[in-house]
Amino acid sequence: MFTRRKLAAGAAALGLVGREVSAQGQTFRVGSTPTGIPFTFLDTRSNTLTGFMVDLIGEVGRRQGFAVDVQATPFAALIASLTSNRIDLIAAAMLATPARREQIDFSDPVYGYGEGAAIRESETRPWRSLADMRGVTAGAQIGTIYIEPLRAAGLEVRTYDSVADIMRDVSLGRIQAGFGDAPIVSYQIAQGTFRGVKLVPDYRPSVVGSIAIGARKGDPVIARVNAGLAAIKADGAFARLVEKWNLPASVD
Template sequence: MVLAACEPAREKGTLRIGSSPTGVPFSFVDPATNDLTGSMIDMAMAVTEAASIPVDTAITPFSALISSLLTHRIDLIAAAMLRTPEREKIVAFSKPLYEYGGGLVVHRDAGPFADLRAVRRLRVGAQVGTRFTDQLTEAGVANVATYESLADVMRDLDHGRLDAGYGDAPVLAYQLRVRPREKLRLAAEFVSPGKEALCLIMRRHDPALARIDAAIERLRPARLAQIRTQWGLT
């Protein structure tokens, strides 16, 4: 495992996968091995193996993933970064691996919260650089605090510094499942603005993208579905 800030020279033909360490269950660092793991890492490894592309990995902050890709410090992003029209202008997205929307975590006795309009007057935490900060702005939520990770959002929400936390629904659900917080709940009544595609991300015009897409098509019916199920993604 290497850090994006001090990566060694890669072997010729090796594709470097960059991913953030804070996106459980999509990508995170296993404390026992200090290696990247998670559903996106497993799917990226399965896809690149099927495409016969050798890889290594680099731990990269979420907010630095696209800039690291564009400056050739990494070659592929495997993280909880949704496909959006704005991002499609500067990077290339593979065929979808998974689709999901936003989730809202609130204090247990608060609500109901049918949609983002219900939190317009509240202080809401979200992860910096994500599609979900854009959705909050589009919904007219003015008091938004941004954090490096959703774990940080959950901490401040649990301590009463926030009224709500908004972000990747599978990440929030996973965190509450593995570490229940008595004061908080994932708002079951909440309806996300919509689902968006989660893909592998590469530089535009990268010739390896066609091989990646072909491998995804071959693996989608069985192997990729199996990986998602193993990580509790339905």
């Protein structure tokens, strides 16, 4: 199926080290979302999942001697797929929150960021934070951690299956603001994917955290993942991945 692929590590294109993951080692099924540009997404030209987190888990596997079989999984189904043994790892734009840590284990932090607020290009109201947006009709993706903070701040929240659906309704004026992971929204606006919208200038996120790689509770694979991450960060390979995918500086 086009939504699955064996990754040797996307490292060759980066010039990290040109060895493939040993096919003789263990293979882990990795859940990634097809709509989380630039972290994980479906490349329609090659019909394969790609992105920062896909490259990262492939390179971790190469360093640690295991292969990865990346499978397209809706964001809201990632944890359930992991705990029910349909996948073995999660490599996506998933923040390692306390609530999620009750269900699964996470690796050491990978990359930190907060929410971004997208509005119509013609919108000029001086919003700087959620406190300024009480009463605003806003959209957020099902399964993300932004829904409850938005409601607690007094916004009227509508939920959507994807960030693209949110941005469509922002551009059409059906909702006044759309919330999503700031690097994902920023990247896609810059690429021209989301037209008629812009990020709120100088917006201060209220929900800040770090994404990490997920594993089942007690699975020893997380130690191997952490070892691979440490090596990648120490030798500059991580910085090259950040540059490749045009990510802003991590928010720690």
